[in-house]
Amino acid sequence: MSVLQALDLRRRSASSVAPPPAGKAPAVEVAKLIDVSKCIGCKACQTACLEWNQLDQPIGFFDGTYNNPPDLTPASWTVMKYTEYENGDNLEWLIRKDGCMHCDDPGCLKACPAPGAIVQYTNGIVDFVSENCIGCGYCVKGCPFNIPRISKTDSKAYKCTLCSDRVVVGQAPACAKACPTQAIYFGTKADMIAHASKRIVDLKSRGFQNAGLYNPQGVNGTHVMYVLHHADKPSLYAGLPDNPHISPLVGVWKGVMKPLSLAAIAFAGVFGLMHYVTKGPNRVSESDERKATELAEGDKK
């Protein structure tokens, strides 16, 4: 599910990355902008995602909401999440297209122990490379948005690729192409931010005083951004994190603990060796054996 041949890497899980070939123009960062205020909840994006990525989402169950399937699955990389929000006398239907946010500081990639199972291209897209995935679920723990899903069929992790295979040939992601109201835009990150600011001015003029862009800085910004009418309360939108960041536990686990642990083990080994070299072995002497015999056979004498 990746396009390693055509896109340069910025990060590679559990490994270091060679810089892009010399002479290459710097990559342009891309982003998808989802304008929640323009979404009509038709699920064309969900269908387009299944179709383009040839995913087979088994028929599930009806859970009494419009969410179908109820949550992301290994085969449903994007799911519309519907929230009924009573804002004073006004009932607002908040519909958010859930899926990978393509964090600039990707927790999944930092948590991944398998070299090259998760990559981040220089254009900002975070991609899972299935052939290197070992199915350990560390990406699930690293992700601040609860996005990766482990397949019960092949024990590998799956999520939105931001259609890296389309982007690499100059196409917009399938969901953006299918959206009938153009609630999903795709382009350079700078263009998307500029476009969002126009939309926010428009929304504010319509009475949404807290309209704003969701591009959380806790993960150094994302390559999927939302225009929200209530940007002051992202969690209204089916639990979108107000201030997402990589868990400090993951930070410790994948940060200081790694070198300190190996250092401690190495130190213990060296300490043992040095002790043996300086103090020498502890041997039983001949007199110990003699005294033992004396004690054991004391009665016989």
Next chain:
Amino acid sequence: MTVEAKPVSRYTTAARINHWITAVSLVLLALSGLSLFHPALFFLTDLFGGGQLTRVIHPWIGVVLAVSFLGLFFRFFTLNFWNRDDSVWMKNLGAVINNKEEGLPELGKYNAGQKLVFWGQSILILALFCSGIVLWDTYFFDLTSIDQKRLAAVAHALCAIAAILIWIVHVYAAIWVKGTLRAMTRGSVTGGWAWKHHRKWFRQEVGKP
């Protein structure tokens, strides 16, 4: 050549088999666990048939270790209760390390260091088993929240490193104190070894308290 005193039986055959199942499991767990802990050690997954297989096998070896260690625990825990002599021994740890343990109290089957290894590994293996269940997504993913899994991952790694450090002490002690290893390979020690290191136990064994 040293004339050895009559050997003293220290471990039954069953206890030795129990110990070596535990030992092999622990080494395999350390290798497979470290391979997923630090990228520089990922190559160790090759020993287990690759990353996917390492991820599959590691928890099952953990189950073997947990069951096996439980056997060791019930065999030995009554012999590992702390007593006053152990505190004296610990205070004179420096003398012990310098190979000058003469003059310390006579010891039963285990000295304070061995008891600390025993209790340390008992607590750590319990913690590793519990946190390991939380991380065993194949069967137990739905039992815990993602935050609990994050905590379990950190706890599992910390306990594993501590257990590996204790294991290094345990193995080194067997290399350093000559005549020890045969207790776990052949089941017996020389009388002199028993007299020197565990005299109280030796007196009991030869019926001369």
